[in-house]
Amino acid sequence: MTSLLFLLMTAAMVLAWRGNRRAGVAVFAVAAVLSVAWFNHHVTDPLGLDF
């Protein structure tokens, strides 16, 4: 899954650099939403903090 996120980011960069800014930003937006969801998936362990 994380490799897919890197792949999407690569696609966003290539699209933008080759002149299609709008498509690049759209792919970046998809990658950003998925990244936040994937981060949320990994935030499972309780923090060892005691105030």
Added chain:
Amino acid sequence: MDTRRFDIAELLNAVGLAGLIAVLLVAYADQFAGHDLPCPLCLLQRLAIAGVAFGLLLNLRYGPQPSSYGIMLLAALFGMAVAGRQILLHVAPGTGSYGAPLFGLHFYTWSFLLFAAVILGTAILLLLPRPDAPVRPLPLGLQYGLAWAAIGLTALNAVTTFLQCGPLECPDNPVNYWAFAH
């Protein structure tokens, strides 16, 4: 002889992109030379660095624009959240740490500081006035070199992350590459 001046914002964007490329190279040096496999949160921080690089690449290609700076800020805030989470996981005594330190700080602490610096730097770039006279463009070789280095490193991360984690999720404490363990 071209007497026009470089746009300071474009120049700083190029310097920023070069810096992020260096950071991704250091992460790879630690991974391969130091045999230090990145954890899932470490990989998400690399992804955030690639996100900031995407904003810088947009500025390099289309000229500095507020929307590209917005992308950089969003990516940096995401990276800061991930790095902050990892710091909090290990901040209490007895909770250990992940990976070897570099100059006294762990990679996730450096990463947190890097994203804070990106936010500060982006704010300063947004304060710079747009040039009122035609500017001298950055050398094409420099622009292409930086852009393709960033693209190549992000693509390489896709490959090495797949080799390490496979199609699903990485273990919290990876000890070997998924592709070579099957």
